[in-house]
Amino acid sequence: MEEKKTHEPLITILGPTATGKTKVAVRIAHDLGGEIVSADSRQVFRRMDIGTGKDLSDYTCNGRTIPAHLIDIEEPGTEYNVFRYQQAAYDAIQDIRNRSLRPVLCGGSGMYIEAVLRGYRLFPVPENRPLRESLSSKSDTELTSLLASYKSLHNDTDTSERDRLVRAIEIEDYYRAHPELSERVKPMDSCIIGLRGDRDAIRDKITRRLHERLQEGMVEEVKNLLDDGVDPKRLVRYGLEYKFVTKYIIGELAYGDMVAQLNTAIHQFSKRQMTWFRRMERMGFNIHWIDISVSEKEKMDDIYHFLSKNGIKI
DSSP states (O other), X not given: OOOOXXXXXXXXXXXXXXXXXXXXXXXXXXXXXXXXXXXXXXXXXXXXOTTTTOOGGGGEETTEEOOEESSSOBOTTSOOOHHHHHHHHHXXXXXXXXXXXXXXXXXXXXXXXXXXXHTOOOSOOOOOHHHHHHXXXXXXXXXXXXXXXXXXXXXXXXXXXXXXXXXXXXXXXXHHHOHXXXXXXXXXXXXEEEEEOOXXXXXXXXXXXXXXXXXXXXXXXXXXXXXXXXXXXXXXXXXXXXXXXXXXXXXXXXXXXXXXXXXXXXXXXXXXXXXXXHHHHHTTOOEEEEETTSOHHHHHHHHHHHHHHTTOOO
């Protein structure tokens, strides 16, 4: 089924943890006739609900449940990476647009969001031995010129070392031979709305929310995953709640130490998220920031004014 053409940009809602992204995205999808595409690296996993903060009740607005894509699509313990996410997100966005609805990309995983919007080419490229042999006699200057014939060189990342040069040429040659892959990963125009607020207020909310999730059964959730056979090493690699709670359950941390270290880790994670979003701005992404402390009406009026100015029909 071919994608219906749309001249309207994608709507993206991003921000650090505990800023209320989901509720804003759901309100927009409700008002403008859309569906959510989640950009969360851990909400893809089933039965990891409390620790990932799925808060599925947030997807209901004025009595109507807004469909959300890329949530609960993988079994815990499986490998999931940015390439698989990017391809699934493209499919979800195309599906929503094919039904003449608006996709709303929403989440805090900056790498996932950036991979979709910038159209990073992440398809695994196999080694091309004949090509490498043909390049072996060329100088670094010749290799740099060859790479420049494939693409514009904006920095020296690919040209700083000979191995990088050869690999960059190999990748460009592969994509030239497979134009259908480049068609699939084109950059995506988007109106990006960021949510942020007073740092101390967000810190307080993070701490309060952590204790609420512990009371809601987060430890029991992790115990159930372990009882189901999920490798504890895998849960630790998922980070944050699953890392520290798993360490508590297997006896590596006392309960009080688990709570304190996890609380600190979530605060640090929130800072890293903002660092990533600021980096996106430096790279040329225009993020329209909204202060989460304003009233709901002020927030939505600001958002819809911004969207309207940027070609979204309200």
